[in-house]
Amino acid sequence: MFKTDVVILGAGAAGLFCAGVAQQQGLKVLVIDHYPKLAEKVRISGGGRSNFTNAQIDPQMPHRHYVGQNPQFARSALSRYTAQHFVDLVKSHNIAFHEKHLGQLFCDRSAEDLIQMLLKECETGASCGEVQRWQPCEFHSVAYSDAPHSHYTLQTSMGSVECQALVVASGGLSIPAIGATGIGYTLAQQFSIRLTPTQPALVPLTLGGPEWAPFDALSGLSLKASVSHGVAKKKITFDDDLLITHKGISGPATLQISNYWHAGDRIQIDLLPEVDLLPQLIALKQQSKKTLSNELTTWLPNRLIHAWTDHNPLWQKSMADTSQKALESLALALKQWSLLPSGTEGYKKAEVTVGGVDTRDLSQQTMESKKKGLYFIGEVVDITGWLGGYNFQWAWSSAHACAMGLANQIKRL
Ligand SMILES: Cc1cc2nc3c(=O)[nH]c(=O)nc-3n(C[C@H](O)[C@H](O)[C@H](O)COP(=O)(O)OP(=O)(O)OC[C@H]3O[C@@H](n4cnc5c(N)ncnc54)[C@H](O)[C@@H]3O)c2cc1C
Structure with missing residues (x-):
């Protein structure tokens, strides 16, 4: 012994x-x-x-x-x-x-x-x-x-x-x-x-179903975003890179939020954390001759814009013809994108438990x-x-x- x-x-x-x-x-x-x-x-x-x-x-x-x-x-x-x-x-x-x-x-x-x-x-x-x-x-x-x-x-x-x-x-x-x-x-x-x-943590989150369908084909796209979980005093937000994968989302902002996420929780994404979008869109409505999609290219990748606008006819018009209500709903969608992850990529991909x-x-x-x-x-x-x-x-x-x-x-x- x-x-x-x-x-x-x-x-x-x-x-x-x-x-x-x-x-x-x-x-x-x-x-x-x-x-x-x-x-x-x-x-x-x-x-x-x-x-x-x-x-x-x-x-x-x-x-x-x-x-x-x-x-x-x-x-x-x-x-x-x-x-x-x-x-x-x-x-x-x-x-x-x-x-x-x-x-x-x-x-x-x-x-x-x-x-x-x-x-x-x-x-x-x-x-x-x-x-x-x-x-x-x-x-x-x-x-x-x-x-x-x-x-x-x-x-x-x-x-x-x-x-x-x-x-x-x-x-x-x-x-x-x-x-x-x-x-x-x-x-x-x-x-x-x-x-x-x-549960697995510091891990990519999986997404699916109808709310994710328009974004499914964007795998590989990466941008700076704010990803949040929780509300009021329990709200936590990470400003970092967000990556769209073939299964859902990853990148540092997602990994960080996964430490706080539990099955059934929604997360919020602000795709333009540094832009006060609505006032800018309202100002452009008066001046711009371009379409809404064209104007959005100032801030977001083209593929992502089309994933949003292609499924809503109200967002496919020129700036002048887009109603204020439609601008408000788009600004809200891009600034407070709410997603319900179906799960995580599990312990195979998690950095920690x-x-x-x-x-x-x-x-x-x-x-x-x-x-x-x-x-x-x-x-x-x-x-x-x-x-x-x-x-x-x-x-x-x-x-x-x-x-x-x-x-x-x-x-x-
Ligand atoms: C891909 C990846 C990248 C990471 N990068 C970072 C980073 O850059 N910075 C950071 O802070 N953290 C990082 N982490 C997290 C970090 O690695 C862990 O938090 C840290 O290693 C935990 O240390 P530990 O000693 O508790 O466990 P571990 O380092 O996992 O060590 C546990 C040991 O126990 C052994 N063991 C398990 N079961 C048995 C058994 N049945 N019998 C005998 N031995 C057993 C294992 O073989 C292992 O050697 C990363 C994790 C991963 C997966």
Whole structure:
């Protein structure tokens, strides 16, 4: 029987980072992962350059960039290990990076640099801690015992392991083809830890039926738009690129809104967020000799205009002959386009999973669950960030909180 202080299940972003920090605290750590390639999501993230954090995260106000039943839960971890801490670490490894728009930080060269950094952090130093990794290794089962002392015994394809603490860092359900499984949720259930409902997020939305039929043929068309969900105080809007696909809509604005969307919800799209359209159309009605469609080309792609105007004879006239009522209805349609998505493109295409391990059953200081010695970190927890580096920062911060908590717990024993 192999014995160690801590087993971390999952050698992804959170698991590897937690292993490094824990060994620097003098702990002996075993990381287990069933997928043959290391940290594959880090490798493919940010188009291969990894958007590893975001300079605009406000740790005091996690609800601004994170969703979940209680985004405030993330405050403690995000405040104690901030984006700046991670940036300092990246700099200390001489990894060149740059800021894209909205505070998004990317590696200049490759996400591989980040993986090498995570591995180097796992190398034994003066602390005498150590990290071993069993990969690929199938996890079979785990049992808890408190005799003669509190510990977990795991059965794996590489043998049995005994540890004082088990950290579940197995991520969410998105992209099963590169190793995602629901093992974290199964383990939570085994130890009576509550779960919140999961669904694919940062994912394209699918559309169909008669209201989408005129736009079906526009696949590939991209434009700046405002996409909104909810009403009044709960309304959230993203101004970014919107892409029409052969299944519905995608692009950053759609991915962001998908974090908030639930089956049956409508979304609103403003196709001209920077244009006060109606007064401009009314002014043009007095002056222009062109058709309404022609005038709209000032602001929108021709194909999109025709998808709107071709099915309504009231919008197919010259500006002078178009009634004010018709202009009002068109301006409303373009500025408050209401759509009912039929669904999402699912976990195959989702960047993350919304929902997961219920934060009510976790300590926000240490990420330990109400089951002694059992911790959950990263995406498996019901904290999901916006597109733009927020999810990795949650992985780093929750992993750090956990590693420090482990050091305290295990030193006490
Ligand atoms: C295409 C894509 C691009 C992304 N780009 C970005 C980005 O640029 N910025 C950003 O912030 N976020 C990005 N994300 C999200 C980000 O990758 C995740 O939020 C982050 O990786 C979560 O870290 P984690 O350690 O919790 O889970 P993961 O990194 O998913 O790691 C989980 C690990 O657990 C292992 N595992 C799963 N099941 C088992 C099992 N049964 N037995 C053993 N091991 C198991 C997996 O093999 C995996 O190695 C992207 C996601 C995708 C899919």
